[in-house]
Amino acid sequence: MGTKRHFRVWRGDENGGDLQDYQVEVNEGEVVLDVIHRLQATQAPDLACRWNCKAGKCGSCSMEINGRPRLGCMTRMSTFEENETVTVTPLRTFPIVRDLVTDVEFNYVKARETPAFAPPADLEPGEYRMQQVDVERSQEFRKCIECFLCQNVCHVVRDHEENKRAFSGPRYFIRAAELDMHPLDAKGDRKEYAQAQQGLGYCNITKCCTEVCPEHIKITDNAIIPMKERVVDRRYDPIVKLGRRIFRRDQLEEQGTRPGPLLAQEPSHHAEPGADGVKWNRQVAQGQAAAVDENGRLPLSEFTFDRAAAPSPFGDDVTFPLPPDDLNYHHSNKWDT
Amino acid sequence: MTTTATRPAAGARPRAAILAKTLRTDRWWASPLGIAIILAIFVIYSTVRIFMGKHYWVGEGHYLTPLYSPCVSKSCVPGSSHFGTPLPKFPFFIPLGALVFPIVAGFRVTCYYYRKAGYRSLWLSPQACAVREPHAKYTGETRFPLIFMNSHRYFFYLASLVLLINIYDAVLAFHGRDGGFGLGVGTLIICANVALLAGYTLSCHACRHVVGGRLKHFSKHPLRYRFWTFVSKLNGRHGTFAMASLLSVMITDAYIMAVSAQWITDLRIFN
Amino acid sequence: MTTNRIERHHYDVVVIGAGGAGLRAAIEARLAGKRTAIISKSLFGKAHTVMAEGGAAAAMGNVNSNDNWMVHFRDTMRGGKFLNNFRMAELHAKEAPERIWELETYGALFDRTKDGKISQRNFGGHEYPRLAHVGDRTGLELIRTLQQKIVSLQQEDKRQYGDYDARIRVFAETTITELILDGDRVAGAFGYRREDGEFLLFEAPAIVLATGGVGRSYKVTSNSWEYTGDGHALALRAGANLINMEFLQFHPTGMVWPPSVKGILVTESVRGDGGVLKNSEGKRFMFNYVPDVFRKQYAETEEEADRWYTDPDHNRRPPELLPRDEVARAINAEVKAGRGSPAGGVYLDVSTRMPAETIIKRLPSMHHQFKELADVDITKEAMEVGPTCHYVMGGVEVDPDTGATIGQVRGLFAAGEVSGGMHGSNRLGGNSLSDLLVFGKRAGEYAAAYADSLPARPKVSQALVDTAVDAALAPLSRDGENPYTLQQDLQAVMGDLVGIIRRRGELQDALVRLAELKERVAKVSASGGRRYNPGWHLALDLRNMLVVSECTAKAALEREESRGGHTREDFPAMDPNWRRLNLVTSLEGDEVLLSRKPVPEMRPELITLFDRVELSKYLTDEELAGFDALAEEASN
Numbered sequence A: 001m002g003t004k005r006h007f008r009v010w011r012g013d014e015n016g017g018d019l020q021d022y023q024v025e026v027n028e029g030e031v032v033l034d035v036i037h038r039l040q041a042t043q044a045p046d047l048a049c050r051w052n053c054k055a056g057k058c059g060s061c062s063m064e065i066n067g068r069p070r071l072g073c074m075t076r077m078s079t080f081e082e083n084e085t086v087t088v089t090p091l092r093t094f095p096i097v098r099d100l101v102t103d104v105e106f107n108y109v110k111a112r113e114t115p116a117f118a119p120p121a122d123l124e125p126g127e128y129r130m131q132q133v134d135v136e137r138s139q140e141f142r143k144c145i146e147c148f149l150c151q152n153v154c155h156v157v158r159d160h161e162e163n164k165r166a167f168s169g170p171r172y173f174i175r176a177a178e179l180d181m182h183p184l185d186a187k188g189d190r191k192e193y194a195q196a197q198q199g200l201g202y203c204n205i206t207k208c209c210t211e212v213c214p215e216h217i218k219i220t221d222n223a224i225i226p227m228k229e230r231v232v233d234r235r236y237d238p239i240v241k242l243g244r245r246i247f248r249r250d251q252l253e254e255q256g257t258r259p260g261p262l263l264a265q266e267p268s269h270h271a272e273p274g275a276d277g278v279k280w281n282r283q284v285a286q287g288q289a290a291a292v293d294e295n296g297r298l299p300l301s302e303f304t305f306d307r308a309a310a311p312s313p314f315g316d317d318v319t320f321p322l323p324p325d326d327l328n329y330h331h332s333n334k335w336d337t
Numbered sequence B: 001m002t003t004t005a006t007r008p009a010a011g012a013r014p015r016a017a018i019l020a021k022t023l024r025t026d027r028w029w030a031s032p033l034g035i036a037i038i039l040a041i042f043v044i045y046s047t048v049r050i051f052m053g054k055h056y057w058v059g060e061g062h063y064l065t066p067l068y069s070p071c072v073s074k075s076c077v078p079g080s081s082h083f084g085t086p087l088p089k090f091p092f093f094i095p096l097g098a099l100v101f102p103i104v105a106g107f108r109v110t111c112y113y114y115r116k117a118g119y120r121s122l123w124l125s126p127q128a129c130a131v132r133e134p135h136a137k138y139t140g141e142t143r144f145p146l147i148f149m150n151s152h153r154y155f156f157y158l159a160s161l162v163l164l165i166n167i168y169d170a171v172l173a174f175h176g177r178d179g180g181f182g183l184g185v186g187t188l189i190i191c192a193n194v195a196l197l198a199g200y201t202l203s204c205h206a207c208r209h210v211v212g213g214r215l216k217h218f219s220k221h222p223l224r225y226r227f228w229t230f231v232s233k234l235n236g237r238h239g240t241f242a243m244a245s246l247l248s249v250m251i252t253d254a255y256i257m258a259v260s261a262q263w264i265t266d267l268r269i270f271n
Numbered sequence C: 001m002t003t004n005r006i007e008r009h010h011y012d013v014v015v016i017g018a019g020g021a022g023l024r025a026a027i028e029a030r031l032a033g034k035r036t037a038i039i040s041k042s043l044f045g046k047a048h049t050v051m052a053e054g055g056a057a058a059a060m061g062n063v064n065s066n067d068n069w070m071v072h073f074r075d076t077m078r079g080g081k082f083l084n085n086f087r088m089a090e091l092h093a094k095e096a097p098e099r100i101w102e103l104e105t106y107g108a109l110f111d112r113t114k115d116g117k118i119s120q121r122n123f124g125g126h127e128y129p130r131l132a133h134v135g136d137r138t139g140l141e142l143i144r145t146l147q148q149k150i151v152s153l154q155q156e157d158k159r160q161y162g163d164y165d166a167r168i169r170v171f172a173e174t175t176i177t178e179l180i181l182d183g184d185r186v187a188g189a190f191g192y193r194r195e196d197g198e199f200l201l202f203e204a205p206a207i208v209l210a211t212g213g214v215g216r217s218y219k220v221t222s223n224s225w226e227y228t229g230d231g232h233a234l235a236l237r238a239g240a241n242l243i244n245m246e247f248l249q250f251h252p253t254g255m256v257w258p259p260s261v262k263g264i265l266v267t268e269s270v271r272g273d274g275g276v277l278k279n280s281e282g283k284r285f286m287f288n289y290v291p292d293v294f295r296k297q298y299a300e301t302e303e304e305a306d307r308w309y310t311d312p313d314h315n316r317r318p319p320e321l322l323p324r325d326e327v328a329r330a331i332n333a334e335v336k337a338g339r340g341s342p343a344g345g346v347y348l349d350v351s352t353r354m355p356a357e358t359i360i361k362r363l364p365s366m367h368h369q370f371k372e373l374a375d376v377d378i379t380k381e382a383m384e385v386g387p388t389c390h391y392v393m394g395g396v397e398v399d400p401d402t403g404a405t406i407g408q409v410r411g412l413f414a415a416g417e418v419s420g421g422m423h424g425s426n427r428l429g430g431n432s433l434s435d436l437l438v439f440g441k442r443a444g445e446y447a448a449a450y451a452d453s454l455p456a457r458p459k460v461s462q463a464l465v466d467t468a469v470d471a472a473l474a475p476l477s478r479d480g481e482n483p484y485t486l487q488q489d490l491q492a493v494m495g496d497l498v499g500i501i502r503r504r505g506e507l508q509d510a511l512v513r514l515a516e517l518k519e520r521v522a523k524v525s526a527s528g529g530r531r532y533n534p535g536w537h538l539a540l541d542l543r544n545m546l547v548v549s550e551c552t553a554k555a556a557l558e559r560e561e562s563r564g565g566h567t568r569e570d571f572p573a574m575d576p577n578w579r580r581l582n583l584v585t586s587l588e589g590d591e592v593l594l595s596r597k598p599v600p601e602m603r604p605e606l607i608t609l610f611d612r613v614e615l616s617k618y619l620t621d622e623e624l625a626g627f628d629a630l631a632e633e634a635s636n
C-alpha cells in the first residue's frame, strides 16, 4: 500500500524555528494535507496547521510546498517524484504564529479599508435587474476563496514589509475591480481609490498572483490591468477626455449618480442633520492623500510626479467646490440675534 | 539549528525564520533567463540594423523592412519612400527609422507583457514567483520614471497608426517584376509579420479596454461587447503574439537585408 | 506568553458561529443597535457555509411563475416526511425570497435570467426551479456577501465613532467551550483564542448559537473539523433541549475515490442538470427505487426522464432527483447487491449527457474539484460516488418565531444547522441556505429584543469561570490517551453502528461503546502548549462530539420506524403514529435523558394545501378524519 516519503516541515514560532525531518507513510491518491494530518495523528500531535473543507473551497490550508505557495488540500502527492523530499513551510509574507499557521490579519485590515458595495438609492430589494453578461466579470472575482496566496506571493509586500501600509494587494484589487464593474454599484471613485489608497501603482504586473491563484482568477489580466487602464482613462487619455467633452452622456461617469463622495472612505449617504441642522456626525473632508514623498515633502516638479499640475494640499480625493450637502456649515435662519 | 526571522522590518512582527531566498526546487530561473537572452539579442540586432543605414529596401519586390518604415527622409533610397520625403537628409547618426522607432519601441517597452518580462528577467523584481528579489527598496510604478509606464495608451494609439503603415507596406509588397501584381517569398514573410503585428496590437490590453473593457454595462452595447469578446480572446495570447512578432520582425528584416545585399535571391512564386 | 489572565468583553448580543446563520443574526442585532460580537472557530469567512454549492431555495417564481410560498411549503413538508415544525416551514417559505433579495442589496451577484432577475435551478425535491445560485459556489457567495455587509456596517461605525469595532466585532479563531449562566439566564460565554491559547470571557445577556452541525463524528463526511456539535453540546449543558437528533442526512453523492477525498461532496446540481446514476452494469438503477409516495411525480422510463430536462411542464422528473434519503438508500442497496464500483460506490455520469463546454459552464467548481483533487475529468469519465454524512436535521429545539431555545434556560437563541425542527426528518437541498438567512435574521432580531427587555444584566460568577478554566486546561496536564485515536474510535462507532441503516442490536452496542468512550475521553490528554495546538483543541471538542453522539444513538434506538434520515432495518416502514412524535433529549448532570413530545398540529389553512391522497400516506386515520372534517367545512 503506502510508501514512506521524506517530508521537511517548518516548525517554530516568532522566536525562531527550523525545518524538521519526518518519514511518513503516503498512500495512493493522497494530498499534502492528508500527510500533515497523518503527522498530527502519529508523530506530531501539536503540529499547527489550518484547514477546513479539504476540497479547495475555503482557502484555509494555504502553505508553501517546495517553495511554491499552494493549497495543501489541492496538492496531490502524485505530482512529486517517488523519492522527492517535500518541504512544507508557512506563508512567508505574514507574521508567524506557530508552525504552518501565520497571522493573516493584514488581509482583513485591508478588506475593512476597501469601501463596500454602495447600493443604488432608487432600488428596493427585489427590484434589482442585471444582465448575465454584465455580472460575469464581477462574478469571476467573487470566486475568490480568500486563501491569500496571491497576497503572500506578491513581491511588493513579500519582500518589502514597509510597503504593507500603502499596498492592499491583489486580493483587494480584484475587490475594487469587482465593484467598479458591478452593474449597479453607485460609487464612482473606485479607480481613484485603487490608485491613491490601495497602491495600485506598486504592482508591476509580474503576474505571480495569477500564477498561484487556486481559483484560476485572471487577477492581472482581468482586474489589475483593466483598473490601471481605467485610471489612465481618467488621468491621461486625451481621446477619452475629448470624447467626454463631446458626448456628455457618457457611460464612464457612473450612471446617473452624483459625483463620487468626497473621501474615498466617505459614506455614500450621510446621517440626518441633528436638531440644530448641523451634521455633527459626519467627518469633514480632510487633506487626506498628502501626496508627499518619503521625506514628507510635496514633489516640486511635475516631471517627477504622477499627475499634471501641482498636487492639491487638500489631497487627491477632495474636489472643489464641495457639494453643499456635504458641508458641516449650517446657515443660520435666525436674523441678527 | 535555530535561525532568526527573515527581514525583520522595524516594528513589524517577525515572520517565519527561513533564510533561503527561495525553497523552490524547479528550474524557476530558466524562463527569465531565456527571455532575457531573447530580449538582449533583439536589442543588439535592432541597434546594429538601425544604424546600418542600408539594405532596407528591395526594389524588385518593393520590400521595405519594418525597421525603416516609413522612410520619409531625403536620404532614403529611391522607391522606399511610400509617403514622399518631407524631411531633409539625415546626418549619419540619426537612423532613417527615427520617426517611428521610438513609437514602436515605446509601445513595446510600456506593453504590459513586456513590462512583466522585463521586470522579471532584467530588473529581477522578482525573477520568479516566491523568489526573493535583490532590491532593498521597491516602489513599483508609483513614481518617476516608471510612472511613465502608464503612457501605454498613447503608444497604443500611435502604434495603431504605424500598423496601418505596415499594412500599406505589405500591400505594396505584392509587386511583380514587370510592375504588376507579383508574389515572392518575401511578400509572404512580410504578410506573416504584419499579421503577427496586427495580432499583437489588437490583443493589447489598452485595445481591449478601449473597445469595450471600460464599459459598465455590456448589455447596452452589444456590438462593443462582441469586439471586446473578440479582443479578449486574442488578449489571452498577448504574450505569444508579443514574442512571435518580435521574432517575425527580426526575421523579416533579416530576410530583406539578405535579399537587398544580394546574399540570397528572393524566390518568386508569381511574377 | 500564555497566562491564566482572562480577557473580558462586554456585549449586548454574542453570536457564536460565523456561518450564514451567525452572520445574518449579527447583522440584524447590529441593525437593532446592539453591540454585537461574532465568534468563530476558524478565520472570518471560512465557516462551513462556504462549502454549500447548489443554491438557496426561495420561491421567487423567476423561472417558473407558478411557484409560490405555498408550493415551497408543501415541498419542504413532503421532503421532511411531515415531521417538520410546520410553523418554521411556513415562515421559511414565506420569508426566503425577501432574504435573498436583501442579499443583492449587500452586493451579491447571483446568476441571472434573460430578463435580468435572479436565475433559479432545479433541485431534488423541489417542484419548480427554485434555487438561487451562482454557478456551483452559492455558499461562498452567501458568506462573502454577509461578510462584506458586516465590513460595510463596520465602516459606517468607523465614520460615526472612529472605530471599526465600535458596535460589531469579529473574534476569529476563538472557540467557545462553555456558556456561563446566572440562574436560568444566560450571562456569558467562555472560550479560548486558538492563536495564543489565551482565555476570553464574553459577558452578554443574549447569546445566539449558530455553530452548525455534527458530521465530524462520522468517518465518511462532507463536514470539516469545525463540525463537532459544539453548539448542540453547549445548549444541552446550559439546559436547553435537542430534538430530532436521530435524523442525519447522508448525502447520496460524496466522492468515494480517491481515498483522501472520501466524503467530499458532489453537488446535487450535477443530477439537476442532467447527470445520471449507473451501477457497475451500466444500468440507470434509480427507476427501481421510486417509493410509492413519490410514484406520481417521477418518470417511469428513461425517455420521459430525459424529456423532462427540456420540457418540465409535460413530463415527470427523473428519479435521480428524488429526495436525498431515497437516493442514498438506493445507492446503498445497489452496492450491497454487488453492483457497486471498485471503491464501493456507484457511477455518476454527466460526460455522456452534455458537451464538455456545457459541463464546464454549468458545473465549474465540480469540474475543477475533480480535476484537481482526483485527477478525473468529469467531461470525459464518470465519477465514483457514494453516501456521505452531510447534515444533521436535529438540533436545538427552538421557538419557531423567535429562535429562542426551549428548555431550562433563557437568553439563548439558535439558528441554522444547529437548530432543529425546520427540516423534519429530511432536509431538501437548498433549504439550508435559506433557512440560515430566515432564522438567522429572526434569532438576531429577537436576541436584541430580549437583551432590551431585561431590567438588569445577568452576572457572571467567578466560580463558574474558574471551573471552565480548569476544564479547558485539564487535558494539557493529564497523562492520558491521544485525542486523535479517540476521535477515530468514536467515528468508527458512529459510522458502523449508527450509520445510514440502523438495527436495534447495533444501536445498543453503540450506546455501550459510547459509555466506554466517555470514560476514556474524560482522561484524554494533549501534549504541547496552548499556542495553536490542534491536539488540545480536538481534546476539548471530543466531549461535545460524544454527548451529541449519545443523543443521536439514544433517539435512533427509540424511534422504531424508518423515516427520512433515519432508517431502521428492523422497522423498514414509515409509521403514521410515529409521525406525531418528536424525540427530545436533554442533559441532567452527565446523563442524557430522552422524552417524547407531540409534533405541533398544522393550522387548517396549511393542511388543506395538501392533497388527501398524499396525506393518507403520512397521517393516522384519526388525523385524516380531522382533515376530512376540515375539508368539508371548507366546501360548505
Ligand SMILES: Cc1cc2nc3c(=O)[nH]c(=O)nc-3n(C[C@H](O)[C@H](O)[C@H](O)COP(=O)(O)OP(=O)(O)OC[C@H]3O[C@@H](n4cnc5c(N)ncnc54)[C@H](O)[C@@H]3O)c2cc1C
Pocket (backbone or CB within 6 Å): C016, C017, C018, C019, C020, C021, C022, C039, C040, C041, C042, C046, C047, C048, C049, C050, C051, C052, C053, C054, C055, C056, C057, C139, C174, C175, C176, C177, C191, C210, C211, C212, C213, C222, C223, C226, C230, C231, C265, C390, C391, C415, C416, C417, C418, C429, C430, C431, C432, C433, C434, C436
Ligand atoms: C459540502 C456541502 C454542501 C452543501 N450544499 C448546500 C446547498 O447547496 N444548499 C444548502 O442549502 N445547503 C447546503 N449545505 C448545508 C449548509 O451549507 C449548512 O447546513 C449551513 O452552511 C450551515 O450554516 P450555519 O450558519 O448553521 O453554520 P456554519 O456555516 O457551519 O458555521 C458554523 C460556525 O460556527 C463556528 N463555531 C462552531 N463551534 C464553535 C465554537 N465552539 N466556538 C465558536 N465558534 C464555533 C464555526 O467556526 C463556524 O463559523 C451544504 C453543506 C456541505 C457540507
Ligand code: SF4
Pocket (backbone or CB within 6 Å): A150, A153, A154, A155, A156, A169, A170, A202, A203, A204, A205, A206, A207, A208, A209, A210, A220, A224
Ligand atoms: S501582478 Fe502585481 S499584484 Fe500581482 S503579484 Fe505581481 S506585483 Fe503583486
Ligand code: SF4
Pocket (backbone or CB within 6 Å): A059, A143, A144, A145, A146, A147, A148, A149, A150, A151, A170, A171, A174, A209, A212, A213, A214, A215, A216, A217, A219
Ligand atoms: S484571488 Fe485567488 S489567490 Fe487571491 S485570495 Fe482569492 S482565491 Fe486566493
Ligand code: FES
Pocket (backbone or CB within 6 Å): A050, A051, A052, A053, A054, A055, A056, A057, A058, A059, A060, A061, A062, A071, A072, A073, A074
Ligand atoms: S482546506 Fe479548504 S481550501 Fe484547503
Ligand code: FES
Pocket (backbone or CB within 6 Å): B107, B110, B111, B112, B113, B114, B152, B156, B200, B201, B203, B204, B205, B206, B207, B238
Ligand atoms: S501592447 Fe502589450 S499590453 Fe498593449
